[in-house]
Amino acid sequence: MAMKYLGIGLALVLSFEVTAREGGAETYPQRVISMSPNFTEIVYDIGAQDQLIGVTNFCKFPPEAQKKEKIGGFLNPSFEKIVSLKPDLALLVPSYGRTIENFKKLNIPVLVQDNSTIQDVLDTYDVLGQRLGHEAQARTAKKKLEDRLDAVRQKAGARQPVSILFVVGHTIGGLQQIYAAGNDSFVGEIIALAGGENILAGTKIAFPLVSKEQLIKRDPEVIVDSMPSDEATGDTIEKAKVAWGQLPSLRAVRNHHVYFLKQDEYLIPGPTMVGLAEYLSKIFDENR
Numbered sequence: 001m002a003m004k005y006l007g008i009g010l011a012l013v014l015s016f017e018v019t020a021r022e023g024g025a026e027t028y029p030q031r032v033i034s035m036s037p038n039f040t041e042i043v044y045d046i047g048a049q050d051q052l053i054g055v056t057n058f059c060k061f062p063p064e065a066q067k068k069e070k071i072g073g074f075l076n077p078s079f080e081k082i083v084s085l086k087p088d089l090a091l092l093v094p095s096y097g098r099t100i101e102n103f104k105k106l107n108i109p110v111l112v113q114d115n116s117t118i119q120d121v122l123d124t125y126d127v128l129g130q131r132l133g134h135e136a137q138a139r140t141a142k143k144k145l146e147d148r149l150d151a152v153r154q155k156a157g158a159r160q161p162v163s164i165l166f167v168v169g170h171t172i173g174g175l176q177q178i179y180a181a182g183n184d185s186f187v188g189e190i191i192a193l194a195g196g197e198n199i200l201a202g203t204k205i206a207f208p209l210v211s212k213e214q215l216i217k218r219d220p221e222v223i224v225d226s227m228p229s230d231e232a233t234g235d236t237i238e239k240a241k242v243a244w245g246q247l248p249s250l251r252a253v254r255n256h257h258v259y260f261l262k263q264d265e266y267l268i269p270g271p272t273m274v275g276l277a278e279y280l281s282k283i284f285d286e287n288r
Contacts, residue, residue: 026133028051028131028132028133029051029087029088029089029109029131029132030051030088031051031053031085031086031087031088031089032048032051032052032053032054032087032088032089032090032091032132033052033053033054033055033071033082033085033087033089033090033091034052034054034055034056034059034091035056035071035074035077035090035091035092035093035096035099036056036059036091036092036093036115037056037058037059037060037061037268037270038093038115038121038124038268038269038270039091039113039124039128039270040052040055040056040059040061040065040270041061041062041065041265041268041270041271041272042121042124042125042128042141042270042271043091043128043132044062044064044065045125045141045145045270045271046125046128046129046132046134046137046138046141047134047137048128048132048133048134048137049064049065051132052065052068053068053069053085053087054068054069054070054071054081054082054085054087055068055069055070055071056070056071056072056073056074056077057070057072057073058073058074060264060265061264061265061268061270061272069081069085071085074096077099079102079106082106082108083106083108087108087109088108088109089108089109089110089111089131090103090108090109090110090111091110091111091113091128092110092111092112092113093112093113093114093115094112094114096112100112111127111128111131113127113128115186115269115270116186116269117186117189117269118149118186118189118190118193118269118273120269121145121269121270121273122142122145122146125138125139125141125142125145126138126142129142141271145271145274148274148277148278149193149274149277152193152194152274152277152278152281153193153194155195155281155285156193156194156195156281156284157195159195159284159285159288160288161195161196161197162195162196162197162221162222162283162284162287162288163196163197163198163199163218163219163220163221163222164191164196164197164198164199164220164221164222164223164224164280165180165198165199165200165210165215165218165220165222165223165224165252166180166181166187166188166191166196166198166224166226167179167180167210167223167224167225167226168180168181168187168207168226168267169226170225172231172236172239173236173239173240173243174239174243175212175243175244175246175247177209178209178210178211178212178215179207179208179209179210180200180207180208180210181198181200181206181207182198182200182203182204182205182206182207182208183198183200183201183202183203184203184204184205184206185206185207186269186273187267187276188200188206190273190276190277190280191280193277194276194277194278194280194281194284195280195281195284196222196280196284199215199218199219199220200218212247215247215250216247216249216250219249219250219251220250220251220252221251221252221255221257221287222252222257222258222259222283222284222287223244223250223252223253223257223258223259224259224260224261224280224283225240225244225258225259225260225261226260226261226262226266226267227240227260227261227262228262228264229262229263229264232260232262237260237262240260241258241260244258257283257286257287259283261279263275263276263279266279
């Protein structure tokens with residue numbers, strides 16, 4: 001499910017001191033492991049990929065990252081593998097919870113940084129740039145990302161908002177168990193930036209379960225049905241089209257404004273998140 005790439009938690013940075021002064025020269029971690037796809041993307045974006053030695057099974061972007069050593073996933077990190085790599089820094093999001101303590105017990109330095117909001121992502125550029133010794137590259141990459149986001153934001157200000165339901169998962173071939181992005185989520189923030197009006201505004205849950213009755217009552221102009229690329233086959237998408245067609249009273253269905261998104265990287269709170277903003281902006285243009 002696409003939502004598996006999304007992180008939650010409180011904003012904080014916890015870390016051991018992993019830089020040292022030797023003869024006046026500052027040294028930086030050289031054996032870094034990333035426990036979240038967003039860290040992996042940003043490490044590459046700031047030019048620190050040579051310091052990255054291990055990534056999770058879900059770190060697929062950029063594609064070169066898949067050549068790094070695999071250290072398991074969110075629910076099943078392989079500490080045997082992690083220890084064998086002799087990391088001098090591990091990058092984690094707060095939602096790892098007790099796993100963070102496991103790293104500390106193994107005397108592996110950690111840096112814990114949230115990725116719940118756009119600002120969290122931008123802050124991570126500063127944090128990783130400093131910790132990995134790539135401050136100049138981080139500033140440049142961050143500025144490029146900010147400029148693209150600002151361009152989408154300015155375009156949104158010139159048009160009326162478009163109501164949208166952004167689906168992050170549902171039963172394959174049917175519309176049972178529909179989960180969608182609420183306002184209190186990273187995706188919800190991107191929707192607003194691009195000029196969308198989330199029909200789930202007001203919900204306190206990041207990705208709530210949505211009933212068909214709610215959909216009919218709130219009647220979105222646009223529906224984006226996001227699917228993991230490995231599930232978004234032609235057959236699966238065709239079945240999804242048929243399923244949405246069973247709700248002809250919805251404006252999005254009636255006006256053929258149901259879109260199928262299969263770019264996994266767009267849902268990672270990192271540099272590729274701007275792709276989602278630009279994708280939505282284009283859709284909203286078509287509807288205004």
